[in-house]
Amino acid sequence: MITINCRGQACPAPVIATKRALETSPSGVCVLVDNGAPRENVTRFAQTRGLQVTETADGSGWSLVIHGSGRQTVASPTLPVQTTGERILLVTSDRLGEGDDELGRLLMRNxxxxxxxxxxxxxxxxxLNSGVLLTVQGAETIEALSALADLGVDLASCGVCLDFYKKKDQLAVGKTTNMFSTAEQLLGAASVVRL
Amino acid sequence: MSDHYLVKEGHCLAVFNSTHRVLKAEGLLKGLAFDILLIPAPRSLQADCGLALRFNVELLKAVQTLLKNHDLLPAYISCLQDGQYTTCEECPDDNH
Known part of the structure; x- marks a missing residue:
């Protein structure tokens, strides 16, 4: 098992490094990451592949031991992406449609x-993009999105976008995600509806 | 029983027929720190624009008074009590 040190790295670098490490060491990888988004994203990345993750906190961050055979062969990048069968709603704006901004925002929350x-x-x-403004504190959509989450709908907001809008610490519902996971989920989805 | 996840017992809905009016009413009440939420009107209460302002029944009188004073009365106001929507106020004027 190899160990890679991703401490001090911002997402999606730890996820990409983990993916590459798993391709060269399919038996397992130990990933050293900072707490927060890097830890969450690497763990999610591994778990979505059916791999086991053992997390251990140490003085300066987290040690994630990733092992198991997984549901797909991570060592073979030529394999087609496994279809998850998911229906994904891709929200790229806080407004729905083109035209008046106020009407667009009203239509989106409606x-x-x-x-x-x-x-x-x-x-x-x-x-994604200004769509993340729907998931942060003060948004009129928080109550409805929280209810959707309770019904089992997975909600994920782009971390880069939250950072851009300076809302990283204000996420009120769902989790933060990165472009790596986003791309994989879109490519593996049965259908994607873009708003 | 409520047919709407966002409407619970004790909630009132001011249902509007005009998008511009409901937005003005929302701005007025929000500006006065009223705890309201603009939602799609439940199927059983659909009006033309299908939008409603939700608030707790305790605010009913204050909301009615404010909206009346600003000429922003809705088409009607219904409250959910014992699983049934009861119309509290109906405004016959078609300018809502």
């Missing part, structure tokens, strides 16, 4: 609220 009443719901909602 849409989010209406998702609670529809028979079919997405498995996952990914928030």
């Amino acid at each position: 849409f989010i609220h209406t998702l609670l009443e529809t028979v079919e719901r997405p498995d996952r909602i990914l928030f």
Whole structure:
């Protein structure tokens, strides 16, 4: 088992380094990461591949031991992406449609609220760009999104986007994600609806 | 029983027929720190624009008074009590 030191690295660098390390050492990898998004993202990356993660805190961060055979062969980048069968809603703006901004914002929150009443719901909602403004403190959509999360809808907001809008510490619902996970989830989805 | 995840017992809904009016009413009440939420009106209460302001029944009188004083009365106000929507105020004017 090899050990890689990703401390001090911002996402998605630790995830990319972990993926590369697993390709050269399929039996397992020990990843040293900082707490917060790097730890969460590396752990999620491994778990979505069916790998086991053992986390240990040490003085300066976390040690993640990743092992197991996984659901897909991480050593073979030529394999097609495994389809998850998920229905993903990709929210790239805090406004719905083009035109008046106030109307666009009204339509977007109305849409989010209406998702609670529809028979079919997405498995996952990914928030990118100004879409992340729907998931932070003070947003009118927090109550509805929290209810959707309680119903099993996975909510993930782009960490880069939260950082750009200086809202990183204000995420009120769901979790932070990175472009690596976002790209994989979009490519593996059964269907993606973009707003 | 409520047909809406966002409407619970003791909530009132001011249902509007005009998008501009509901936005003005929301701005007025929010500006006065009223605890309200603009939501799609439940199917059973749908009006033309399908939007409603949700608030607790304790605020009913204050909301009614404010909206009336600012000429922003909704089409009607319904409250959810014992699982049923009861219309508290109906405004016949079609300018809502």
